[in-house]
Amino acid sequence: MFWDLAADTWGPEERAAIARVMDSGRYTIGAEVAAFEKAFAEYHGKRHAVMVNSGSSANLVAVASLTHKKDRPLERGDEVIVPAVSWATTYHPLQQYGLKLRFVDIELATLNIDTSRLEAALSPKTKAIVAVSILGNPAALDVVRAFADEHGLYFLEDNCESLDAELPGESGSRKTGTFGDIATFSFFFSHHISTGEGGMLITDDDETDALARAIRAHGWVRDVPDNVDLFPPGEDSFAEAYRFVIPGYNVRPQEINAAAGLEQLKKLPAMTAARRKNLKLFQQLFDGDERFQIQREHGKSSSFCFTIIVRPESGLERADVFGPLEDADIGFRMITGGNFPRHDAIRFFDYDIVGDLKNANTAHDRGFFVGNHPFDLSEQITRLRDILNGLKG
Numbered sequence: 001m002f003w004d005l006a007a008d009t010w011g012p013e014e015r016a017a018i019a020r021v022m023d024s025g026r027y028t029i030g031a032e033v034a035a036f037e038k039a040f041a042e043y044h045g046k047r048h049a050v051m052v053n054s055g056s057s058a059n060l061v062a063v064a065s066l067t068h069k070k071d072r073p074l075e076r077g078d079e080v081i082v083p084a085v086s087w088a089t090t091y092h093p094l095q096q097y098g099l100k101l102r103f104v105d106i107e108l109a110t111l112n113i114d115t116s117r118l119e120a121a122l123s124p125k126t127k128a129i130v131a132v133s134i135l136g137n138p139a140a141l142d143v144v145r146a147f148a149d150e151h152g153l154y155f156l157e158d159n160c161e162s163l164d165a166e167l168p169g170e171s172g173s174r175k176t177g178t179f180g181d182i183a184t185f186s187f188f189f190s191h192h193i194s195t196g197e198g199g200m201l202i203t204d205d206d207e208t209d210a211l212a213r214a215i216r217a218h219g220w221v222r223d224v225p226d227n228v229d230l231f232p233p234g235e236d237s238f239a240e241a242y243r244f245v246i247p248g249y250n251v252r253p254q255e256i257n258a259a260a261g262l263e264q265l266k267k268l269p270a271m272t273a274a275r276r277k278n279l280k281l282f283q284q285l286f287d288g289d290e291r292f293q294i295q296r297e298h299g300k301s302s303s304f305c306f307t308i309i310v311r312p313e314s315g316l317e318r319a320d321v322f323g324p325l326e327d328a329d330i331g332f333r334m335i336t337g338g339n340f341p342r343h344d345a346i347r348f349f350d351y352d353i354v355g356d357l358k359n360a361n362t363a364h365d366r367g368f369f370v371g372n373h374p375f376d377l378s379e380q381i382t383r384l385r386d387i388l389n390g391l392k393g
């Protein structure tokens, strides 16, 4: 394909790392996972990182962990404020743990949660808020952090689409994924780093880390660090090896995923720089075109892709763009999962909508994205510019 949505970023380093695992004969969770977790936590200046088999699993384990906290656990019927545009598995764990969702509209410019609507979303039952930096573009995470602190809410940061993005603040620039009480990441093929399938959650909270480690692996006590006074050890080491203390899953990663992840993490700064260079060109070529709205960068985007919303005033329909893109062999798709309450799955949810979801609907009906990759895309971006220049609106 001339310009696909995702590209392979594995080189000889990832292949050699995987070969090392194969030679070792130890395939399931072990030293490579521990090393990747350590490096990933350090990259974000966090105390803990827990690797799992996907970003979706990271969200699941994060929510499950909060339902088992000693003080103020998340409980069935509690309310959670969420943005209307995100991926399905941002929401599914919340439904699975009996929480009520309050959907808040996005800003059309940034595609992130509209923080001016947070007060309206608050009720005496609100216990948590989820913020998602959409497609590499930092949400107003500092505002959400302050709001969560002011109202005593857990802040779950789904950073699955925005590894390595940054938000400037008074004390310097801070990476996305460092604002939430827990932040989650995806290493799926198309994401900023890829482990094939894979995910991570990070936190500074020892209790959350310990709970996540138990929930990741069957709910057994074996992986819970000694320094946490959660599940006092029993006397009998025979029983202790198979002591189940919490309802868990098996969402463990494999060694090959972590070995590839370690190599990818080393390449991440250069890959982000290449994505940002492409973004600059895209912004330069598309900013002045009134027919289209491109995602306005907030802070420093790590640019997952390039979004385009075909403005209603343009005289164009989104479908007018799709044909020429197909002809040019350019991949395109919906912005993340669109406006989530419009999916059939919503009938299983307890939810309400705060005000209206006008902007989420516009993104859903008139938006799409094309891929960004960690290498030079000047030719592709220029071609896209020529195609859209040629449209009659």
Ligand SMILES: Cc1ncc(COP(=O)(O)O)c(C=O)c1O
Pocket: 054, 055, 056, 057, 059, 086, 087, 089, 090, 132, 158, 159, 160, 161, 185, 186, 187, 188, 198, 199, 336
């Ligand atoms: C915001 C968001 N959360 C969660 C996920 C789930 O990640 P995974 O595909 O690794 O399960 C994705 C996937 O793209 C995502 O975009």
